[in-house]
Amino acid sequence: MSNLPLFILVLAGYLILTRIALKIPSAKVRLPLFAISNIAFVALLSLQTRYHDWEPEPIISLGQEAVIRHLVLVGMYVLAVTFGYVLLRKLAKRSGALPWIAFSYPLLILVLFKYFYFAWEPLLDRLGWDDWILTATVIGLSYMAFRLSSLVLEVRNEIVEMPTLSAYLGFAFFLPTMIVGPINPFSVHQRSLESDNFDSGYFARSFLRIAVGAAKFLFLANLANQLSYAGIFLDQKPHGPIDLVVAAVFYYIFLYLNFSGICDIAIGIAGLLGIRVIENFDNPFLARNIKDFWNRWHISLSVWARDIIFSPLSKYLIRRFGTRHTNAGLTVTTFVVFLVIGVWHGVGWRFALFGVIHAAGVIGNYYYTIFLKKRLGKEGFRKYNKSRLVHVIAVVATFAYVTASFSVFANSYNQLGIIKNAITEGFFISGN
Amino acid sequence: MPDIHKTALFDNGIGSTHTPRAAFLRRSSALWFLVLLAALLLSPVLSNKAGLSNRSAAYRSMPMNLGDYSFIRQQIFEKKGDIDVLFLGASVIWSAVDTPRVQKELSRKLGRPANVVTLGFLFNGIDVPYVILKDLLANRKVRTVVFSIPRDDWTLGPSIPGCKLQRYPDFPDVVEELPLDSKLSLYACSVLATPHDLLSAAREPIDRRSEFEDSLGAKKEVLGMDRDPDTFVRFRPPPPQFTAELLIYSDKTKENFSFKDQRLPEYQEHYLDALVELLKEQDVQLIFLNVPQLFERESDKVIEYQNWQARFGPGVTLIGVPPRKLFAGLDEHSTELLHCDIDHFNWNGNEFFTEAIMPAILEAVKHEKTNP
Numbered sequence: 079m080s081n082l083p084l085f086i087l088v089l090a091g092y093l094i095l096t097r098i099a100l101k102i103p104s105a106k107v108r109l110p111l112f113a114i115s116n117i118a119f120v121a122l123l124s125l126q127t128r129y130h131d132w133e134p135e136p137i138i139s140l141g142q143e144a145v146i147r148h149l150v151l152v153g154m155y156v157l158a159v160t161f162g163y164v165l166l167r168k169l170a171k172r173s174g175a176l177p178w179i180a181f182s183y184p185l186l187i188l189v190l191f192k193y194f195y196f197a198w199e200p201l202l203d204r205l206g207w208d209d210w211i212l213t214a215t216v217i218g219l220s221y222m223a224f225r226l227s228s229l230v231l232e233v234r235n236e237i238v239e240m241p242t243l244s245a246y247l248g249f250a251f252f253l254p255t256m257i258v259g260p261i262n263p264f265s266v267h268q269r270s271l272e273s274d275n276f277d278s279g280y281f282a283r284s285f286l287r288i289a290v291g292a293a294k295f296l297f298l299a300n301l302a303n304q305l306s307y308a309g310i311f312l313d314q315k316p317h318g319p320i321d322l323v324v325a326a327v328f329y330y331i332f333l334y335l336n337f338s339g340i341c342d343i344a345i346g347i348a349g350l351l352g353i354r355v356i357e358n359f360d361n362p363f364l365a366r367n368i369k370d371f372w373n374r375w376h377i378s379l380s381v382w383a384r385d386i387i388f389s390p391l392s393k394y395l396i397r398r399f400g401t402r403h404t405n406a407g408l409t410v411t412t413f414v415v416f417l418v419i420g421v422w423h424g425v426g427w428r429f430a431l432f433g434v435i436h437a438a439g440v441i442g443n444y445y446y447t448i449f450l451k452k453r454l455g456k457e458g459f460r461k462y463n464k465s466r467l468v469h470v471i472a473v474v475a476t477f478a479y480v481t482a483s484f485s486v487f488a489n490s491y492n493q494l495g496i497i498k499n500a501i502t503e504g505f506f507i508s509g510n
Numbered sequence: 511m512p513d514i515h516k517t518a519l520f521d522n523g524i525g526s527t528h529t530p531r532a533a534f535l536r537r538s539s540a541l542w543f544l545v546l547l548a549a550l551l552l553s554p555v556l557s558n559k560a561g562l563s564n565r566s567a568a569y570r571s572m573p574m575n576l577g578d579y580s581f582i583r584q585q586i587f588e589k590k591g592d593i594d595v596l597f598l599g600a601s602v603i604w605s606a607v608d609t610p611r612v613q614k615e616l617s618r619k620l621g622r623p624a625n626v627v628t629l630g631f632l633f634n635g636i637d638v639p640y641v642i643l644k645d646l647l648a649n650r651k652v653r654t655v656v657f658s659i660p661r662d663d664w665t666l667g668p669s670i671p672g673c674k675l676q677r678y679p680d681f682p683d684v685v686e687e688l689p690l691d692s693k694l695s696l697y698a699c700s701v702l703a704t705p706h707d708l709l710s711a712a713r714e715p716i717d718r719r720s721e722f723e724d725s726l727g728a729k730k731e732v733l734g735m736d737r738d739p740d741t742f743v744r745f746r747p748p749p750p751q752f753t754a755e756l757l758i759y760s761d762k763t764k765e766n767f768s769f770k771d772q773r774l775p776e777y778q779e780h781y782l783d784a785l786v787e788l789l790k791e792q793d794v795q796l797i798f799l800n801v802p803q804l805f806e807r808e809s810d811k812v813i814e815y816q817n818w819q820a821r822f823g824p825g826v827t828l829i830g831v832p833p834r835k836l837f838a839g840l841d842e843h844s845t846e847l848l849h850c851d852i853d854h855f856n857w858n859g860n861e862f863f864t865e866a867i868m869p870a871i872l873e874a875v876k877h878e879k880t881n882p
Contacts, residue, residue, distance in 0.1 A: 283532050286540075290533040293547060301550060304705040313573030315580075316716040324709065342533070349530040357531055 084126070092119040092253060093350055100271070100351060112271075113248035120217070120251050121152045127214040137214060151215040156247070158187060162226055163246045170233045170240070181230040188223035191216050193425055218256035220422065224382050226250055229264040231386065238265045245271075254347040258340045260358040260378035262348075270354040284349025291342025299335035306332045307488050307497065317500045325497075329488050330481045334362060337376070356381075362480075366472040368439030371480055379422070383415045391415075408444065413437045428486045435483040554700035558679040563707040565645050568675055570715045571706040576671040577604075577631030581720035581727060582642060585627055585650075592651040594620075595875055597628040597799075598639050601729070603658035604630020605854045606801045608864035609726035612871060619872050628727035634662050635669020636774070636781040640684065641676055643785060647792050654795040654875045656829075657785075659774075659815060661803060662853065666775045667692050673699035677707075684784045692777045730857040733850035745847040745858045749865035750836060754873030759819060759828035766832050768811035786822045795876050796822070799867070800830030804852040807833045807845055829870045836866055 092115065099111035125138040125148060137148050165180040190197070191212065198212055229249070232238045241249070241264065249267050303309050306329035310321050338359040348355045358377050365371035372380040388411055395407035413434070420433020451459050462468055489497065534540040549556065557563045569583035594616060597607045613626035629646075631638055639657065646652060668676065678685060678700040685696060722729070734741025759767055773779055789796050798818045806813055812830030819826045837845045848859030855863055 280529055284530060286533045287530055290543070293543075297547070298550070300702065301705055304702055305709060309705070310709075313575070315574055316718055318713070318716055320713055328705075345530050354530060 085123075088119065088122060089347070093347070096351055109242060109248060109271075110244040113244040113251065116248055116251040116253050117156055119253050120256060121149060123253070124148070124152060124214060124217050127217065147211070148215065151211070155215055156251070159184075159222070159226070159247065159250050160243070162187075162250075163243055166226075166230055166233060166246070167240065170230050177230060177234050181227050184223040184226040187216075188219055191219055193421075218251075221255065221257070221259045221261055222250055224261045224379075225255075225264070228261070228382055228386060232264050238268060241268070252348070252353070254344045254351075254353075255355055258337070258344060259376075260341055260344070260356055261382050262355045262378065266354055266356055270352060273352075280352065281350065284346045287342045287346030287349060289346075291339045291344075291346060294335045294339030295343060296339075299332055299339055302328050302332035302335055304328075307485075307493065311493070311497045311500050315500070316503075319501055322497065322501060326481045326485055330477075330484050333484065333488075334359070334375075363477060364473060365476045365480075366469060367443040367476055368436055368479065369443055371476055372436070372440070375480075379419060383419055387411070387415050387418060405445075405448075409441050412440050412444075416440070423487070428489075428491070432483060432487045435486070439479055439483075550704075551701060553704040554678045554697065557704055557707055558677065562711045563677055563704070565677075565680065567707050567710040568677055568680075568703070570710055570717070571703065572671065572674055576633060576674065577601075578720050578722050579631070579675075580717055581722045582629050582631070584720065584723075585629060585727070586642070586646045587649060589650070591625055592653065593627055593646075594624045595626045595654045595656060595871070596646075596652050597626075597630070597656045597727070598642065599630060599658040600634050600638075600660055601630060601632050602660040602662075602801045602803065602853055603656075603799060604628060604727075605729045605731055605850075605856070605860060606658075606863050607656075607728055607799075608730070608860050609728040611861070611864050612868065613726060615868055615872060616875065626726060628729075630727060630729055631671055633670045634660055634664055635672040636778045636785060637669055637672030638675060640781045640785045640788070641672070641681065643788055644681060647788065647794070652792075652794050654797060655789060656797045656799045656871070658799045658801050659782075660801070660853065661806075661813065661815070664775050664778050667695040667777055668699055674703060676700065677703060684781065688780060689776060692780075728860065730860050731850045731854065733856050735846050735849060735851065737850050742850075742856065743847055745844070747840060747844065747848075747862065749862050750831075750838060752831060752835075752866060752869060754869040757829050757831050757867060757870035758874055759817075759830070766810075766812055767817070767828070767830060768809075768813050769817045770813065770815055772815050774815065786826070790825070795827070796825070797827040797829055797871075797874050799871075800828070801855075801863070802831065802833040802836060804845070804849050807837050809833045810835075827874045829867060829874060831866055836863070 096112060096115045096119075099108060099115050102108040102111065125145060126136045137144055162180070162183050165183050169176040169180040171177070195209070195212070199209070202209060202212070229238075229241075229246075233240055245268065248271075249264055252262075252267065255262055305324055307325045309328070310325045311317060341358040345355045345357070356378055360374040360377065362371055362375040365374050391414060392407055392411040395411060396404055399407060416433040416437035417430060418433070419436070420429045420431070423429045423432065450462060454462055485494075534543065554563070566583060566587045569579045569586070572579035595612065597603055597609065597612075607628055609626050609628045613624055616624035616626060629639075629642055631642075636659075643652075643655065673695070676696060676699065678697045685693060688696070731737075732742050733739050734743065756763060756766075774782065786796065798814075800812045800814055802809075802812075810832050812832055814828070814830070817828075819828050837848075840848075848855055848862055850856040
């Protein structure tokens with residue numbers, strides 16, 4: 079969406095119509111209208127998706143045929159999600175492995191589109207369609223898949239009652255969190271839908287979140303990006319090592335401003351509808367270790383990974399191999415969790431490496447804590463934890479570790495080669 | 511009715527189970543955020559006042575994919591001595607002129623070592639040559655500027671390199687009269703340039719010897735058509751012989767020229783006027799050189815947007831060679847061997863074209879036998 083005035087206009091229409099729908103007292107009317115409004119505006123905004131080419135054009139400007147085809151595909155997307163609801167309804171409360179089918183279904187769809195997109199190529203070739211057509215259809219799938227799989231467990235664990243189809247679709251296609259999350263649990267979403275706590279302060283608070291988010295996302299992030307890897311090293315000039323430090327630090331700052339800014343906007347827009355969305359960031363620059371970092375950075379993903387992977391897998395491993403192997407079990411589980419987090423961010427070895435680096439950071443911190451407790455004793459460890467100097471050193475070290483880890487996240491192999499050459503060779507040559 | 515202000519605008523940062531977290535913990539945090547935003551928005555003005563940005567740093571911050579601004583910076587801020595002839599413009603003229611050859615011929619004509627330089631850049635935009643000239647003339651004397659305006663796409667606002675090269679407070683005279691949207695674009699460009707200016711102020715950027723030093727700024731592309739290095743073939747057809755009178759616009763040769771009477775976008779026109787005005791103020795001779803583009807090869811006439819002489823006065827000289835005459839005797843393939851794409855000459859074309867226009871350049875340039 080590059081046409082900002084049009085985007086704001088569509089968003090205003092969405093907010094007004096959805097707010098009107100939410101004012102209807104009868105849930106039997108309110109929830110279907112809420113779902114229809116969200117699906118309709120997701121389809122409308124997706125028509126503004128630009129396919130990647132030398133001269134990208136929004137789908138809406140590609141002619142009637144392209145628009146109809148896109149809307150039919152979005153309809154199929156809704157049907158595929160609806161099938162997830164059928165599985166939820168039929169299998170979530172059954173015993174044995176059946177609930178896992180309902181749980182896995184959204185993730186399977188995600189894997190099929192994100193990691194095995196090449197499998198679709200023969201079909202696309204046969205239809206004479208470009209690759210981007212599918213990508214433009216399944217917008218927001220990454221976040222939706224995690225939310226919907228989590229919902230299966232919420233129903234199974236009786237945290238929430240079985241939702242109606244319209245409540246399910248309204249949650250799945252909830253526009254503010256479709257593209258960038260946060261991965262809001264159904265329980266939080268539904269509770270705020272049912273409560274009427276919207277007042278002028280709530281409105282002002284939400285509006286301020288949007289304003290601050292827009293300032294971070296549109297302005298501050300762009301400024302920080304001027305000194306990130308792309309802003310410094312792609313100028314085809316020689317650079318000193320200090321520039322690498324500057325680029326790494328500003329990339330971290332850029333990523334925070336960009337991602338937290340757009341999450342602020344999402345939370346604020348949802349807030350204007352009276353719907354609460356969980357927070358995704360909590361001053362990550364102040365984290366004192368990597369575990370603490372993940373409690374402050376992309377919190378909704380960390381919570382999802384903790385609840386869906388870490389807890390069940392670690393419990394299973396400890397049950398299977400005994401408490402003597404608790405540390406080994408936690409180590410294995412942590413690696414699995416961060417590998418999933420890594421590859422969820424993107425396809426390729428560098429995202430997996432990013433996960434491994436963070437797993438190593440969390441595990442290193444875990445064993446270091448055990449070591450300190452043994453060495454310093456209970457009282458000594460308490461004093462150590464309270465030491466201001468230790469805290470400052472820990473925060474700086476964590477900042478440096480995370481900053482370094484983002485270098486593999488931010489740069490392709492080719493770009494890493496360009497950076498290396500710019501520093502060591504003093505000139506620009508392709509990294510390949 | 512719900513209570514007014516039941517939900518506070520600022521809170522302890524946690525929020526409740528029903529409300530989103532407040533953007534700021536306290537009112538003072540919000541104020542500090544506003545101060546930060548204001549400072550960043552005012553950063554072009556503030557860094558200018560604090561002396562943290564300077565014109566040399568602006569050139570240092572230019573990426574190589576927009577042109578070799580290291581060479582341009584060195585010519586402006588480090589090299590000394592007068593420039594007899596400056597070829598200035600975007601990539602079309604940059605790749606069309608064999609500067610050392612012109613310097614050699616001009617030196618012979620003047621009977622003293624002449625100083626000829628080409629300052630070329632990528633992407634169209636008259637804001638860039640204006641800024642370069644403004645900076646150059648503040649440091650060095652230039653006698654003649656040979657300028658070219660390509661027949662190509664133009665941005666309605668700041669050009670890509672122009673956005674990065676200008677700083678809003680640096681050229682108040684020219685900026686003041688711009689339309690509001692262009693002013694805002696330019697200001698936004700300057701805000702985005704501030705981080706690089708501050709970085710340059712904090713540490714000395716590494717500069718390297720420009721690859722254009724030996725060629726005096728001339729760009730000699732060793733590329734075949736479609737910018738393919740593999741299809742480049744050295745091809746040196748005998749250049750056509752023209753008299754100076756035939757190539758210089760005059761009453762006698764006006765039939766050779768075709769003016770489209772087409773105006774450039776307002777922003778570009780504004781900078782063109784400012785550029786011409788600047789040269790007049792500094793008593794610098796201005797020559798408009800028409801560089802033919804491949805798609806014009808069948809044309810019997812020199813194609814220009816406007817009659818620059820009629821617009822800017824008789825002091826302005828127009829030089830051009832009708833493409834059909836320039837490429838006479840060359841078939842389509844041979845003509846393509848002189849180009850690396852439809853807009854640009856390659857090394858072959860660079861030498862071929864320079865030889866063709868040499869008499870006109872030597873004739874048009876004001877001759878000063880002594881170097882004051």
